């Protein structure tokens with residue numbers, strides 16, 4: 039980010055950029071205009087173009103940004119706009135290099151985004167569409183770097199104000215000849231929640247890992263909990279030794295990996311609803327359970343045998359037998375429930391630490407119960423810390439926490455889940471208490487609608503299923519139809535970033551990871567060959583896997 043952003047925003051800056059076309063006519067329907075160009079490559083969908091215009095209330099001309107939407111090819115002479123009496127035909131011919139014979143033109147629709155107002159820290163509507171003949175330029179890359187992230191621009195920050203923590207996620211997808219960096223304010227993502235949505239294999243966990251890398255850099259030192267049903271995030275521990283993550287003051291991120299056999303939930307932390315879903319009691323059993331839990335409600339911790347005893351003491355006549363059988367079956371015989379806490383928040387959440395819960399061996403219900411218990415504890419602890427109750431022992435978490443849910447449709451489905459009520463609560467109230475969620479899913483249509491619509495920032499990648507596309511349309515208010523139409527065409531690592539962290543949606547290429555990516559699909563042919571060699575005791579005939587472990591695409595260098 040440059041500090042001389044005032045100069046970057048000056049309208050005369052536009053003349054350094056290539057001319058990409060000329061406005062043919064305003065188009066009220068799209069809140070924009072149609073322009074003509076010969077160079078279709080320079081103006082692919084989602085690209086930013088710009089023109090200068092005098093706007094009411096501003097002394098100088100402003101740079102107005104517009105986004106390229108649809109395009110149509112027009113062969114032959116550009117008769118439709120050459121016939122427009124307000125257009126200077128010579129000027130258009132010069133601009134486009136249009137020669138009389140067989141020149142190919144493209145009619146392109148663009149919607150006006152507005153001019154950037156640093157006071158307002160956002161775009162303003164110029165309230166007037168450009169007139170025919172207005173010359174259009176490619177929007178300057180340096181300007182886009184300043185105006186896309188939703189932050190106070192450097193020129194408007196006090197010297198003693200700390201720089202906002204920025205996550206350098208990648209670059210603008212459409213700019214192939216220059217690197218225009220896409221940075222997102224970490225604060226905004228953590229406070230207003232995030233959704234990363236894409237079909238399987240499109241790069242969701244890769245993108246989430248890039249974000250986690252950025253959050254754990256010395257500039258940010260975030261506190262993050264990852265709920266990871268497939269063990270996709272363990273390679274993050276490479277951050278501990280990687281030079282990109284070492285601070286001048288000796289900082290190095292901590293990465294805690296908790297395997298499912300190291301996870302357990304304290305019985306006293308479960309609510310009646312949790313017990314209800316674990317034991318699935320009949321109506322009669324429910325009232326036995328209720329009485330037993332009433333007896334134990336003042337205990338800070340209790341064991342399964344204390345619970346059994348409480349059931350028996352209230353109902354010695356045998357009425358409790360059915361429930362006791364279920365307690366034995368689902369609680370006593372499970373390693374997952376315990377009288378004592380193995381989810382101590384002090385160990386799990388610390389600044390500069392990411393804790394990854396590898397929940398692979400747990401049933402879906404246990405995954406939900408664990409996520410619910412932890413989120414409830416965090417919520418209560420952050421609420422107590424912010425509302426300011428120093429007497430409350432739970433107020434120990436003094437810093438914001440970001441939680442990330444891989445396979446979010448398991449935890450917050452469009453249906454029943456132990457974790458859904460608390461995820462809903464965190465998404466609607468968590469901002470006040472510095473508790474944020476990131477939801478990752480390949481099935482947005484299977485996520486609870488309220489939860490999804492409360493994710494303020496969205497990173498959306500290739501998605502082909504029509505129901506999922508519709509769920510995304512419904513949850514992303516301002517991305518614009520034309521940009522969303524790009525979704526099926528995006529390839530691995532390409533994303534639309536929209537919502538609270540950006541002033542306008544942006545098509546991006548997510549950067550390469552510093553750490554290895556461990557979530558690649560298994561290479562079946564190699565594994566078969568290896569298994570065959572093992573079985574025969576022969577020296578290996580297998581060739582190395584074709585998948586590129588570094589995750590670097592052909593011809594794509596590190597940004």
Ligand SMILES: Nc1ncnc2c1ncn2[C@@H]1O[C@H](COP(=O)(O)OP(=O)(O)OP(=O)(O)O)[C@@H](O)[C@H]1O
Pocket residue numbers: 236237238239240241242243244245480530531532547548549550551555557558559586588589590591
């Ligand atoms: N930005 C990127 N740069 C380079 N490679 C990428 C990028 N994003 C994804 N990839 C590659 O694409 C593949 C799939 O990525 P990833 O594992 O993140 O997909 P996913 O959407 O999480 O899949 P799943 O739903 O199966 O978990 C990986 O091989 C990864 O190396």
